[in-house]
Amino acid sequence: MIFNLSRPKSMLPSSYFWTWDQSTNWVLDDPGIVNFGSWNKYLKKPETYVEDYRRLTDMALSLDIKGIVIWGFLRDSHGGIEYAKKVASYAKSKGVSIMPGVGTTHYGGVYHQGDNKYNINTFLNANPECGAVVSKEPGAKRALHAVCPSNPLFKEWISEGVNWLFREFDIGGCNFENGDFFSCYCDKCQAQKENWPKSDPNFFRYQAMCYQSALDTAKSIFENNNDLLITWATYCGFIPEKLTVEKDKPESFVTKMGTSRPEMFNRLSYEGIAQWTLTRMVREKEISLMDFLDNGTPDIIYDNPSWLKGITPPSKRSTGFVHQGSQWDYSPWESKSTRYSLILGRIKEACLRAYESGLEGVSIHGELTSRHIPAALNYLAFSHFTHWPYDTLRKFGEITLGEVFNNPCEGEDYVEILALWEAGKVDDQLKRKIKERYDSAYSIIYPASEDASESKLTKFFFWNWLYRLVSGFHGIEESFI
Numbered sequence: 001m002i003f004n005l006s007r008p009k010s011m012l013p014s015s016y017f018w019t020w021d022q023s024t025n026w027v028l029d030d031p032g033i034v035n036f037g038s039w040n041k042y043l044k045k046p047e048t049y050v051e052d053y054r055r056l057t058d059m060a061l062s063l064d065i066k067g068i069v070i071w072g073f074l075r076d077s078h079g080g081i082e083y084a085k086k087v088a089s090y091a092k093s094k095g096v097s098i099m100p101g102v103g104t105t106h107y108g109g110v111y112h113q114g115d116n117k118y119n120i121n122t123f124l125n126a127n128p129e130c131g132a133v134v135s136k137e138p139g140a141k142r143a144l145h146a147v148c149p150s151n152p153l154f155k156e157w158i159s160e161g162v163n164w165l166f167r168e169f170d171i172g173g174c175n176f177e178n179g180d181f182f183s184c185y186c187d188k189c190q191a192q193k194e195n196w197p198k199s200d201p202n203f204f205r206y207q208a209m210c211y212q213s214a215l216d217t218a219k220s221i222f223e224n225n226n227d228l229l230i231t232w233a234t235y236c237g238f239i240p241e242k243l244t245v246e247k248d249k250p251e252s253f254v255t256k257m258g259t260s261r262p263e264m265f266n267r268l269s270y271e272g273i274a275q276w277t278l279t280r281m282v283r284e285k286e287i288s289l290m291d292f293l294d295n296g297t298p299d300i301i302y303d304n305p306s307w308l309k310g311i312t313p314p315s316k317r318s319t320g321f322v323h324q325g326s327q328w329d330y331s332p333w334e335s336k337s338t339r340y341s342l343i344l345g346r347i348k349e350a351c352l353r354a355y356e357s358g359l360e361g362v363s364i365h366g367e368l369t370s371r372h373i374p375a376a377l378n379y380l381a382f383s384h385f386t387h388w389p390y391d392t393l394r395k396f397g398e399i400t401l402g403e404v405f406n407n408p409c410e411g412e413d414y415v416e417i418l419a420l421w422e423a424g425k426v427d428d429q430l431k432r433k434i435k436e437r438y439d440s441a442y443s444i445i446y447p448a449s450e451d452a453s454e455s456k457l458t459k460f461f462f463w464n465w466l467y468r469l470v471s472g473f474h475g476i477e478e479s480f481i
């Protein structure tokens with residue numbers, strides 16, 4: 001399902017969808033589909049790669065979301081350069097920016113998997129002396145999957161690779177990563193500490209080393225096209241407090257920067273756009289739908305020690321990344337991954353707080369087909385709250401769902417019923433109301449129905465899901481229709 005929404009200028013214009021190619025499943029019947037993992041092979045057909053991203057591109061366009069990050073953009077197993085060109089060129093023709101994931105010192109390199117000189121394994125097989133020393137053990141060997149950022153050959157290689165990527169493909173930016181909390185214990189990388197403030201967290205010192213050459217290269221590319229989204233993962237939030245665990249490799253999901261201003265922001269000649277992890281900055285527990293049904297700035301959103309009101313990141317340009325609603329997030333409240341979960345409260349909170357902290361975009365995952373109604377609702381909310389971060393849930397229903405249903409009252413009813421259901425306030429009157437809406441939507445698939453247009457079918461899918469949810473049908477949350 002693709003929507004046709006009219007949107008004003010976005011208040012978070014550098015927003016994008018974040019995806020892995022192998023778990024982005026808009027085509028539902030390819031035998032190679034998987035829904036988890038990052039190091040997996042790509043087992044689907046190359047044609048499915050193109051079709052999955054054609055559909056996500058159309059969705060991004062209809063939501064006025066600017067970009068799509070693709071980790072695994074270039075692989076031999078889905079058609080290599082030729083098929084990646086198809087993906088990027090189609091998106092460009094629609095005004096959507098494809099942003100390949102680029103691992104600088106880890107995560108595959110520019111060419112994620114395959115026989116190409118800009119792939120990390122290919123590079124390290126030819127130049128094993130460039131491998132990172134990832135273990136502190138004396139005599140540790142150099143890795144064949146991670147590169148030492150101090151090696152001059154690495155700097156040349158990543159610079160050439162980034163130039164090639166932007167020259168060869170119709171991309172609208174990229175998304176750099178270096179390997180979550182990368183470390184190299186070679187003499188050069190350790191000696192570099194002498195040239196760095198002792199109080200700066202080691203993981204930011206490594207980030208400076210791992211990103212610098214790539215960002216220096218991107219600088220001149222950006223100067224020729226300042227619409228490009230050149231983003232890089234910080235792997236943490238922008239809370240200006242000391243870390244409690246000061247190690248080379250902090251524990252996963254570090255929320256804090258460890259300092260008020262990491263030194264790398266004083267040293268980089270070009271910063272690009274820092275992509276801050278908002279996953280552990282947003283409230284530990286999601287706000288309820290009732291919390292913002294009629295209040296766009298409820299106090300509870302600001303009752304959060306991990307994101308104090310008024311703090312801003314030290315970067316010149318910033319976006320935020322939310323893992324909730326993906327395979328990378330686990331809900332202790334529901335004892336499961338939130339990949340298939342409805343996360344309207346998270347999206348509202350992230351967009352509002354990001355806007356107020358001066359970020360220019362937010363990203364969520366875009367891997368699920370919109371035939372999964374919770375995903376469709378998340379995408380619609382992502383569109384709504386990036387354009388109107390101060391809006392209430394009711395406004396989302398009236399304006400955005402109202403456009404989908406071609407009826408603002410029906411959109412409002414929908415979110416009100418959803419909020420009341422979540423609050424456990426389902427009474428007979430509510431049941432009657434939803435039955436009426438459901439019956440009306442259901443009439444479209446009667447054999448005698450004269451109008452089975454796509455927009456009416458879309459309406460039916462939404463009401464069918466909500467009707468079954470409120471009626472307590474088992475397993476509806478995982479259902480695709």
Ligand SMILES: [Zn+2]
Pocket residue numbers: 132133148149150151184185186187188189190
């Ligand atoms: Zn090194």
